[in-house]
Amino acid sequence: MTRSNSDRKRPRVAMFVTCMVDTLYPGVGMAAVELLERHGADVVFPENQTCCGQPAFNAGYRDEARRMARHFLDLFGPLVDKGEVDAIVAPSGSCVAMVKHFYEVLFEGPGHNNEQRLVALVSEVTYELTQYLVDVLGVQDVDAEYGGTITYHPCCHLLRELEVDSQPRQLLASIKGAEIVDLPAEQECCGFGGLFAIKNAGISTAMGQRKVESILQSGADAVAVGDVSCMTQMNGLLKKMGHGGRVVHVAELLNGSTPRTPERQ
Amino acid sequence: MNIDITAPYQTRVRQALADDNLRTALERAMSRLSEKRAQAVAAIDLQRMRDEARAIKEHAIKNLPELLEQLERNLIANGCQVHWAQTADEANEIVTDIARQRGVRRAVKSKSMATEEIHLNEALEDAGVKIVETDLGEYIIQLAGEPPSHITAPVIHKRAEDISALFQRELGMRPTNDPAEMCAAARKQLRSEFLEAEMGISGCNFAIAETGTICIVTNEGNGRMATSMPPVYVAVMGIEKVVPRVEDALLLWQAVARSATGQEVTVYFSVSSGPRRPGHPDGPKEMHVVLVDNGRSRILEREYADVLLCVRCGACLNACPVYREIGGHAYGKTAYSGPIGAVITPLLADDPKTAKELPFASSLCGVCREVCPVKIDLPRLLLDLRHDLTKLGTPPKYERAAIRAYSNTVEHPGRYHRLSKLARWFSRFLPTNKEGDLTRLPPPLSAWTQSRVLPRIAPRSFRALWSDRGGKDMGSSNDG
Structure with a gap:
């Protein structure tokens, strides 16, 4: 047992960076770390972290997902249990939803007492990035600048599983120089859906094309999202259709690390 | 209809995605229905309505055996004949036997998903009974020789232009896209069908146990005519449709209307509590109620009882981004499409593998759960079915x-x-x-x-x- 939570002046956050951010978008992870540090948290990165298991769970492979979840719990559980961290924060609505809502599904029933205890412990203190910034750290103004128009696409898991919506919008509205514009039919799914994007590529693409039309209609220079998976879908389509990938993770905008014209990245 | 509902799943989806007229039709209707629903639920305490509606249905499903027995007792006391059908085939036999014994040659039907589920029309036609659908949407697709593609809006896959072309061809109507004129053409045809029919068939939205009453909700009044004009009336209902009290049916009626079409209530709420009694000027001479299980008890025994709460309003279809791209026919040879169809089709099937792709036809966006008036957690049920299917080894x-x-x-x-x-x-x-x-x-x-x-x-x-x-x-x- 190290120092207890109350002894620390600054809350200590364990960053769960997610496998997609780790391998495809490390800049998003760094932006998240910088934001947390700037707004009063100490960040640690448990290096043995990998994936939360969501892809396997959503595809119906619960035995496999359970093994991945157990790895997550074995790593993060003791940190929370021993009071070494106060929170687990991830820059992803869907990975947080996996931990907070679906781990308990994986460990339902008898014979999982230890996991059930860890799930309860961990899910209690796991937050999506903007949720943690606003609800726990009390951030109202991020002190970032962006010289263009921004719109916000609420990713489905963030919106409907976690019911996190006002937090990212409030933070985006505090960006200096940015004009926030509406995204038509903003609550419609972008069509990513994990393996759905592969197994039902035609439907996924048709859904995504509608989102692309909305994005173009909004005229926004940047579309902020809370999940890099949805960002991959939208940018993948935008770029293929020759419109430039203007979807960015909300952390990059809030951290001021987004160039004026993201499509030229 | 450019989709072959018997083709493999990927073929059906490809055909649907390539059908521009289908997507125009869906776009027009779905945005209208979703907007109207949003207005209708904004006018009330939506969460309270959902909580109450769910509580009623949960109570009914938990007490299903007792309520069904009470319903049967009261139906019989009202002069009805009650039949129990374990399977679709049994239900079809019961109805065709009733028709055969009374020499019925012509029957009219009010819109009913239970009869679509069991394919009653085919069974009756095989028995030599001409059956005419009297709901306008159902009438249109019957003329076109197509199955319904939506739970409450069976002809949602057709544009007004498509219906006009069909009416010109089948009814000799003059060219027009005016819905009122097309409706008048259908009404004229249907009037004589009502007068000539020897048997009327309906589904059932709610069956009230305490009074022995079958309720159907419609907007056209055809349901009232089909259930009261012909001498024999047969109601076909899934066993999950029973509710304890009159006020339960009234609350669910509003929940269905607001969720389905954005109405406060539907235009008609037709109740039948038995055949004509001495002194009654009209009504059927005989009334039969067929209680259909067809897989429902099996669902109840597993962890999927929540799908039996479904009131068939179609709100989850109207909100679903996947349904909007492919429509109902891409879900295959099933009465139920969209999110609820993706769950209930494999559950009702004797072999869930026959609908193995459907639970995967979702991005799990969760909008279906948000609009469901009885708060069915459809994404969760889809996830559970995916788990079942991968255990059965269906994915590659x-x-x-x-x-x-x-x-x-x-x-x-x-x-x-x-x-x-x-x-x-x-x-x-x-x-x-x-x-x-x-x-x-x-x-x-x-x-x-x-x-x-x-x-x-x-x-x-x-x-x-x-x-x-x-x-x-x-x-x-x-x-x-």
């Missing part, structure tokens, strides 16, 4: 192998790092555009790159950047 073998290999990797951070490095190295040999995004991946990932690009694995991972920065690891020992 390579998928299981890949997921298994992935989980073996994820469990061991060392392997995970090596795999990331390998992928980074390998991705250097894949074709890219000038921005460096991957444009062509090998199968099965080619399904992604056909319409999308994918970023290359980053030159340096987050963990590498973190270690450059001298950041803290787990803070397990050095917490300073």
Whole structure:
């Protein structure tokens, strides 16, 4: 047992960076770390972290997902249990939803007492990035600048599983120089859906094309999202259709690390 | 209809996605229905209505055997004949026997999903009974020789232009796209059918146990005519439609109307509590109620009882982004499409593998759960069915192998790092555009790159950047 939570002046956050951010978008992870540090948290990165298991769970492979979840719990559980961290924060609505809502599904029933205890412990203190910034750290103004128009696409898991919506919008509205514009039919799914994007590529693409039309209609220079998976879908389509990938993770905008014209990245 | 509902799933989806008229029709109708629903539920305490509606249905499903017995007793006391059918075939036999014994040659039917589910029309036609659908939407698709593509809006897949062309061909109507004129043409035809029919058939929205009453909700009044004009009336209902009290049916009626079409209530609420009695000027001479199980008890025994709460309002279809792209026929030879159809079709089937693709036809966006008036957690049920189906081994073998290999990797951070490095190295040999995004991946990932690009694995991972920065690891020992 190290120092207890109350002894620390600054809350200590364990960053769960997610496998997609780790391998495809490390800049998003760094932006998240910088934001947390700037707004009063100490960040640690448990290096043995990998994936939360969501892809396997959503595809119906619960035995496999359970093994991945157990790895997550074995790593993060003791940190929370021993009071070494106060929170687990991830820059992803869907990975947080996996931990907070679906781990308990994986460990339902008898014979999982230890996991059930860890799930309860961990899910209690796991937050999506903007949720943690606003609800726990009390951030109202991020002190970032962006010289263009921004719109916000609420990713489905963030919106409907976690019911996190006002937090990212409030933070985006505090960006200096940015004009926030509406995204038509903003609550419609972008069509990513994990393996759905592969197994039902035609439907996924048709859904995504509608989102692309909305994005173009909004005229926004940047579309902020809370999940890099949805960002991959939208940018993948935008770029293929020759419109430039203007979807960015909300952390990059809030951290001021987004160039004026993201499509030229 | 350009979709062959008996073709394999991927073929049906391809046909649907290629059908521009279908997508125009869906676009027009679905945005209107969703807007009207949004207005109708904004006018009330929606959460309270959902809580109350769910409580009623939950109570009914929990007490199903007792309520069904009470319903049967009261129906019989009202002079009805009650029949129990374990399977679709049994239900069809019961109805065709009733028709045969009374020499029925012509029957009219009010819109009913239960009879679509059991394919009653085919059974009656095989028995030599001409059956005419009297709901306007159902009438249109019967003329076209098509099955319904939506729970409450069976003809949602057709544009007004398509219906006009059909009426010109089948009814000799003059060219027009005016809905009122088309409706008048159908009404004229249907009037004589009502007068000549020897048997009327309906489904059932709610069956009230305490009074022995069958309720149907419609907007056209055809239901009232089909259930009261012909001498024989047969109601076909799924056993989950029973509710204890009159006020339960009234509350659910509003929940259905607001969710389905954005109405406060439907135009008609037709109740039948038995055949004509001495002194009554009209009404059927005989009334039969067929209680259909057809897989429902089996659902109840498993962990899927929540789907039996469904009141068949179709709100989840109207909100579903997948349904909007493909419509109902792409879900195959089933009465139920959209999110509820993707759950209930494999559950009702004797072999769930016959609808093995449907639970995967969802991005799990969750909007269906948000609009459901009885708060069915459809995404959760889809996830549970996916689990069942993967256990049955329905997905391709390579998928299981890949997921298994992935989980073996994820469990061991060392392997995970090596795999990331390998992928980074390998991705250097894949074709890219000038921005460096991957444009062509090998199968099965080619399904992604056909319409999308994918970023290359980053030159340096987050963990590498973190270690450059001298950041803290787990803070397990050095917490300073």
